[in-house]
Amino acid sequence: MSNIVVINSTGKIGSRVAAHLMAKGLPYRGVSRRTEIPFDWQDERTxxxxxxxxxxxxxxxxxxxxAPGALAVMQRFVAAARDGGLGKLVLLTGRGEIGAVAAENAVRESGLAWTIVRAAWFNQNFSEGHLLESVLEGHLYMPAGDRREPFVDAEDVAEVATAALLDDRHTGQIYDVTGPELLSFDEVAQRLAGATHRPLQYVPVTIEEFHAGLLQTLGQEWADLLRTIADETLDGRNSWVGDGVQRALGRAPRDFQSFLQQALGAGTWNVPAAAE
Incomplete structure (x- = not known):
């Protein structure tokens, strides 16, 4: 029986944490809503x-x-984890999010060993996340103006989380995991266009325009949530580079160019461009 549980093991970071554990030959239990042993954040019976x-x-x-109500769910989860005999929690949070800080505090006050992995925007949002369709379509609409973000590679986030699970020296640490440089969305669009040879234009929009566009494609609940995240994280508060990868792993974080090379090698954007 594994003593490591990976919650949301089908997600962008959880799947990578699971892969790192598997590569090390370490048993783990990966759970999500669709696994054999399910875990659903909205169904405490699981x-x-x-x-x-x-x-x-x-x-x-x-x-x-x-998301609304996330803190109450996290507080109940922490109690369930403690009652269930878990000794350590490694929590992934989003840099700059008000709800993330509240959840971090719930974990830190749990009485259990803990590590916080506080992540910037993922590079992989452009290759396997919600912005992939925008890249393929040729227009990147974001309410970020010319503000700059320290985009982080999902592999680095997962490696830090895995290290925290396996080594007690990470207990009690808060790791701000970012990439090594600040980039605006316009600079990202230019780099993506140059690497993929696809037309891609960054279009700065207001938060209201951003929300209206999401309503048409994602519906009210997701549009409201993504508006909240954008409103809380794209105002410049995260325009600084953290040292979490260096502190946790003893090496520099992957840069955006390394992400581009990996994604190009995987054929991520190998579909006909919209203008063709």
């Missing part, structure tokens, strides 16, 4: 079996810690 026998857990909250 929690006991998913956590049974676990000693540590990687936690990725769905849909996001900025």
């Amino acid at each position: 929690w006991p079996q998913a956590l049974a026998g676990g000693k540590s857990a990687f936690i990725s909250f769905v849909p996001d810690l900025a």
